[in-house]
Amino acid sequence: MKSSVPFLREDVIESEAEMLLAEYGREHEAIVCPPVPIDEIIELYLKLEFEIRDLRALFGLGDVHGAIWFRERRIAVDTQLDPGQFPAKRGRYHFTLAHEAGHWRLHRKHFTVPEGQKDLFDGEPKPSYICRTTEKKVPVEWQADCFAACLLMPYKLVRSAWEEWRGGLEPIILSEMPDRRQRLQAELLRRGGGKSGPEGEGDMVLENAVRPFADLFQVSAEAMRIRLEKFGLVARKKEASLFD
Amino acid sequence: MSKKPKPFGQVLRERRVERGYTLRKFAELMELSPTYLSQVEQGNVDPPTAERVHKMADLLGASADEWTALAGRVPEDLPGIIQKEPTAMPELLREASGLTAEQLRALREKARQMKAQGKPGAEGGDV
Numbered sequence: 001m002k003s004s005v006p007f008l009r010e011d012v013i014e015s016e017a018e019m020l021l022a023e024y025g026r027e028h029e030a031i032v033c034p035p036v037p038i039d040e041i042i043e044l045y046l047k048l049e050f051e052i053r054d055l056r057a058l059f060g061l062g063d064v065h066g067a068i069w070f071r072e073r074r075i076a077v078d079t080q081l082d083p084g085q086f087p088a089k090r091g092r093y094h095f096t097l098a099h100e101a102g103h104w105r106l107h108r109k110h111f112t113v114p115e116g117q118k119d120l121f122d123g124e125p126k127p128s129y130i131c132r133t134t135e136k137k138v139p140v141e142w143q144a145d146c147f148a149a150c151l152l153m154p155y156k157l158v159r160s161a162w163e164e165w166r167g168g169l170e171p172i173i174l175s176e177m178p179d180r181r182q183r184l185q186a187e188l189l190r191r192g193g194g195k196s197g198p199e200g201e202g203d204m205v206l207e208n209a210v211r212p213f214a215d216l217f218q219v220s221a222e223a224m225r226i227r228l229e230k231f232g233l234v235a236r237k238k239e240a241s242l243f244d
Numbered sequence: 245m246s247k248k249p250k251p252f253g254q255v256l257r258e259r260r261v262e263r264g265y266t267l268r269k270f271a272e273l274m275e276l277s278p279t280y281l282s283q284v285e286q287g288n289v290d291p292p293t294a295e296r297v298h299k300m301a302d303l304l305g306a307s308a309d310e311w312t313a314l315a316g317r318v319p320e321d322l323p324g325i326i327q328k329e330p331t332a333m334p335e336l337l338r339e340a341s342g343l344t345a346e347q348l349r350a351l352r353e354k355a356r357q358m359k360a361q362g363k364p365g366a367e368g369g370d371v
């Protein structure tokens with residue numbers, strides 16, 4: 001495959017995601033509360049053919065979550081993410097769908113199939129992108145991840161839902177949480193282990209705190225924590241101000 | 245010569261999307277796993293049972309008989325009908341095989357009339 005994707009600023013990616021949400025709203029139903037209907041956006045608005053299949057066996061790779069075929073207008077998600085069979089993977093399933101939507105919106109115009117490219121095997125064309133969990137994030141994958149976060153957790157929707165959930169726009173501050181230890185223990189129990197080091201522990205405590213909010217958006221607590229940190233709605237320490 | 249019909253899975257997927265159901269939503273309605281439904285649509289597994297195909301067609305406003313045939317299944321009431329008349333019914337079907345759609349329609353209409361006439365009380369038979 002051949003792809004020369006230009007650098008895209010985060011605000012450009014965010015605008016593209018907002019545009020897709022607005023287009024969906026015009027053609028189907030305006031999205032006024034979470035979760036963002038990503039299945040509908042993929043199948044009913046973008047009209048992409050959608051499959052759940054054993055991608056690990058198909059590509060002989062153990063860490064594949066999704067793939068996209070531009071020419072065939074097709075995306076696929078690995079069977080391990082089937083939310084019907086594995087409800088705990090629902091967040092990852094949504095993120096993978098949104099990630100593939102990102103490739104579709106951001107990258108398909110830059111993608112060309114090299115001459116003479118062969119099929120994987122009989123009648124099974126090579127995908128444009130295979131999306132894996134453990135590989136180093138190349139720019140196209142980073143951009144698609146960024147798009148997915150913006151699409152599933154758009155600023156306005158997060159802000160209004162946060163206001164309703166918390167009764168205001170006050171952030172959650174890690175250093176001010178009185179029950180950090182208990183939250184950490186609870187999160188460790190839930191995960192059966194976790195990240196080490198003060199930074200990793202901080203992540204887990206915050207993810208434990210925002211999990212109910214992440215559930216509203218049907219995304220993982222980790223994805224939501226990262227997004228909320230960006231918006232300043234969760235923080236490690238209180239920002240110093242002139243009045244402190 | 246008639247065109248080769250589309251595979252059942254493809255017809256199902258196209259109709260489902262046309263009717264505004266996502267794979268996940270339709271799987272939920274059918275009480276199936278999304279993976280299984282997707283496999284059916286991809287043609288990687290045998291089509292579902294006649295009963296399920298019937299339910300799918302009903303939910304999507306399609307002809308149950310047409311979809312059952314497309315899925316390579318036999319409508320669930322047919323085996324019983326044949327077993328009731330094990331010689332005459334297969335003979336009738338063999339004779340009817342090869343007739344045009346219009347001829348079949350006429351034959352069906354005739355059968356309907358015969359049944360109505362044969363029914364007790366249908367033609368002033370009340371005593």
